[in-house]
Amino acid sequence: MKPGAGRGLVEINVEECKGCGLCTDACIPKVLRLSASLNRYGYHPVEYEGRGCSGCGLCFVVCPEPGALRVLKLAA
Amino acid sequence: MANYTTVHEKSPVFYPEYERKSEARGQTHYCPGCGHGIAHKLLAQAIDDLGIQDRTILVSPVGCSVFAYYYFDTGNIQAAHGRAPAVASAVKRARPGSIVISYQGDGDLAAIGSAEILHAANRGENITVLFVNNAIYGMTGGQMAPTTLLGHKSTTTPFGRNAVNDGYPLRVAETLSVLDGPVYIERVALGNAKQILQAGRAVRRALENQVKGLGFSLVEILSPCPTIWKLDAHQAQQHVREGLSSVFKPGVYCDRTKEAVPRPEPKPGPALTGIPRILGIELNEGASAAPVAAASVDLRIRIAGFGGQGVLMLGQVLAEAGMDAGLDVSWLPSYGPEMRSGTSNCHVRISSRPVDSPLVTRPAVLLALNEPSLRKFISSVEPGGLVMYNGREVPGDCRRPDVDLLARPFTEIADELGEPRAGNIVMLGALLRRIEGIPDASVDRALARVVKTQRWLEIDRKAIARGREVCHVS
Ligand SMILES: Cc1ncc(C[n+]2csc(CCOP(=O)(O)OP(=O)(O)O)c2C)c(N)n1
Ligand code: SF4
Numbered sequence: 063m064k065p066g067a068g069r070g071l072v073e074i075n076v077e078e079c080k081g082c083g084l085c086t087d088a089c090i091p092k093v094l095r096l097s098a099s100l101n102r103y104g105y106h107p108v109e110y111e112g113r114g115c116s117g118c119g120l121c122f123v124v125c126p127e128p129g130a131l132r133v134l135k136l137a138a
Numbered sequence: 139m140a141n142y143t144t145v146h147e148k149s150p151v152f153y154p155e156y157e158r159k160s161e162a163r164g165q166t167h168y169c170p171g172c173g174h175g176i177a178h179k180l181l182a183q184a185i186d187d188l189g190i191q192d193r194t195i196l197v198s199p200v201g202c203s204v205f206a207y208y209y210f211d212t213g214n215i216q217a218a219h220g221r222a223p224a225v226a227s228a229v230k231r232a233r234p235g236s237i238v239i240s241y242q243g244d245g246d247l248a249a250i251g252s253a254e255i256l257h258a259a260n261r262g263e264n265i266t267v268l269f270v271n272n273a274i275y276g277m278t279g280g281q282m283a284p285t286t287l288l289g290h291k292s293t294t295t296p297f298g299r300n301a302v303n304d305g306y307p308l309r310v311a312e313t314l315s316v317l318d319g320p321v322y323i324e325r326v327a328l329g330n331a332k333q334i335l336q337a338g339r340a341v342r343r344a345l346e347n348q349v350k351g352l353g354f355s356l357v358e359i360l361s362p363c364p365t366i367w368k369l370d371a372h373q374a375q376q377h378v379r380e381g382l383s384s385v386f387k388p389g390v391y392c393d394r395t396k397e398a399v400p401r402p403e404p405k406p407g408p409a410l411t412g413i414p415r416i417l418g419i420e421l422n423e424g425a426s427a428a429p430v431a432a433a434s435v436d437l438r439i440r441i442a443g444f445g446g447q448g449v450l451m452l453g454q455v456l457a458e459a460g461m462d463a464g465l466d467v468s469w470l471p472s473y474g475p476e477m478r479s480g481t482s483n484c485h486v487r488i489s490s491r492p493v494d495s496p497l498v499t500r501p502a503v504l505l506a507l508n509e510p511s512l513r514k515f516i517s518s519v520e521p522g523g524l525v526m527y528n529g530r531e532v533p534g535d536c537r538r539p540d541v542d543l544l545a546r547p548f549t550e551i552a553d554e555l556g557e558p559r560a561g562n563i564v565m566l567g568a569l570l571r572r573i574e575g576i577p578d579a580s581v582d583r584a585l586a587r588v589v590k591t592q593r594w595l596e597i598d599r600k601a602i603a604r605g606r607e608v609c610h611v612s
């Protein structure tokens with residue numbers, strides 16, 4: 063584990079994300095933000111800052127797209 | 139990054155790819171921030187948790203979620219607008235082992251489908267209803283729904299919904315909760331993560347109730363529609379939390395799950411072969427098992443006349459006879475609201491191949507029991523076809539050189555037999571002389587099935603015999 067990467071990890075499927083931003087609202091440590099680039103459907107997909115994710119899963123809970131996010135957690 | 143394990147990912151209840159459009163196989167068709175996607179995820183999660191994917195049948199509605207079947211790897215049916223609870227009831231009764239879910243929007247459930255949901259709930263059908271209430275017609279571009287909030291400007295309430303003109307927001311969860319039928323009704327909201335987690339628990343309970351056989355469960359889900367509300371996803375979520383939730387209060391409105399007794403599994407229906415006996419029909423085993431009709435039959439018949447002339451019955455006897463002969467048949471009546479004296483007509487198909495459409499728009503045979511019907515349908519008859527007309531002669535302006543015309547005063551002939559109302563059956567006798575493929579014995583059995591009294595059966599048998607003669611004499 064990279065130092066400071068966090069207990070959790072979030073993987074984003076940029077082609078399924080519609081850039082609604084609901085996950086960025088829900089994320090408590092605020093480690094998600096909308097990307098400046100566009101995906102192939104013309105949305106700004108969300109991106110992970112790369113550190114600080116707690117693995118709480120709230121982003122997944124509020125996301126309307128079934129396959130946009132995957133949340134992982136460091137095994138105990 | 140060795141030791142990370144997945145805690146949340148796309149549910150296996152969704153297809154890995156959606157076949158809806160070749161260019162968008164990874165995305166749903168919902169707008170960014172739409173609550174339907176979240177409701178879908180909650181449903182998928184509950185189905186997966188309960189291990190019922192293989193026996194789940196989802197009935198999707200008309201509305202933005204009409205395409206739910208592209209996403210859920212379950213059994214799927216798409217119902218007509220508002221009818222999902224009726225379809226779900228039927229599916230559940232026919233397949234009691236399956237888990238049947240009616241997924242509906244508020245236009246679908248609370249407007250056009252208000253009768254279906256009311257009665258399914260009142261019957262306590264053992265189904266689960268997910269009612270996605272976004273307080274607007276989404277798919278059609280934002281007309282007022284019964285659930286639209288007062289003051290809300292929609293395309294059909296451009297100055298805002300006004301109770302005097304448009305009535306009040308319909309509280310579905312409360313309304314259905316006064317019934318004795320439902321076991322569980324809860325209203326939840328998709329206004330933030332906390333509300334969504336609660337919604338997930340409610341959806342799961344509603345499904346679990348069905349698995350246990352407890353009866354009717356409904357979850358009303360207050361859901362964002364950012365596009366029509368003209369809000370961004372964030373503001374729409376807030377409106378769910380603050381606007382919608384203040385008028386439609388989240389909470390459990392009905393919970394009889396503790397006292398509910400699991401419904402007995404319906405007894406299996408009768409075997410197909412037992413149905414004729416239940417209906418009191420005597421089947422001629424030989425006839426239905428081995429078709430005795432000609433090998434290649436394709437009769438497309440239109441019968442038309444006044445109501446009361448026996449137009450529909452004539453068609454019925456023909457279709458029954460065809461069926462008795464082991465052929466595929468259809469009989470499609472078409473008539474006005476009048477019981478007598480209006481016009482009526484029917485379409486009959488009798489075929490040695492499966493009948494694709496019951497409509498006969500280009501008949502090979504036209505039986506016209508009066509002049510208006512002859513005038514109306516003569517031009518539709520295919521060249522080389524047969525036209526029988528109940529009259530002494532075909533009016534000059536109705537003649538067609540390319541069809542076989544036979545005019546006889548069938549009603550008068552029947553009158554001579556003592557019953558003018560048997561004119562239709564005299565015509566049938568005449569027709570049977572001209573067509574092939576339906577054995578006499580089948581016609582006789584069909585008559586016996588359709589005609590209810592012995593007196594009429596005797597009259598009709600005479601009428602058929604007479605019809606054959608008058609046709610022959612030609
Ligand atoms: C019989 C019939 N009438 C009208 C329509 C047009 N129509 C399509 S969707 C819809 C309203 C759907 O609204 P709602 O149930 O609230 O679902 P949403 O789109 O908001 O999810 C209507 C009226 C139709 N398809 N069929
Ligand atoms: S909530 Fe989902 S769709 Fe919306 S921005 Fe986040 S990942 Fe993308």
Ligand code: SF4
Nearest residue numbers: 089115116118119121
């Ligand atoms: S899992 Fe929690 S902390 Fe990590 S990105 Fe998602 S919301 Fe943020």
Ligand code: SF4
Nearest residue numbers: 169172202276363364
């Ligand atoms: S119109 Fe509304 S309900 Fe329909 S997909 Fe868009 S946001 Fe969802």
